[in-house]
Amino acid sequence: MEEITKYNRIKAALADAGKTNRQLADFMGVHPTTVSDWCTNKNQPRFPELYQIAEFLQINVRLLLLPTHWDERSIAAEDEPVFKKPRKKKAAPKKKSRK
Secondary structure, eight states: OOOOOOOBOHHHHHHHHTOOHHHHHHHHTOOHHHHHHHHTTSSOOOHHHHHHHHHHHTSOGGGGBOOOTTOSSOSOOTTSOSOOOOOOOOOOOOOOOOO
C-alpha cells in the first residue's frame, strides 16, 4: 500500500479544539466524507477552505499545515498541540525614583 504524504494537520487541530468532523462539515456545508478525506490527507482542501477551517477553529491558518522539512523555524509539528496556554509575562522590575 502506498504511503500518503501528509500536508495538513486538520485532524490534530480538530482534536485539540474538541471539535468533530461532523461539526466542521456542517459549518462548511460539505459532506462529512470530504472532511474525513482532508483529515486523512487523502485529499487536500483549497485555500479558501483552509481559511474557513481556521475560522471555525479560531486559529491561525498556518497552524493547519505541516511545516516544510527545510525550514528550521517550524510553526507546529504534526503531533504538537495547536492550542497552547499563553505564557504569563513577567512584570518588569520597579524603578526606584529619586527624590
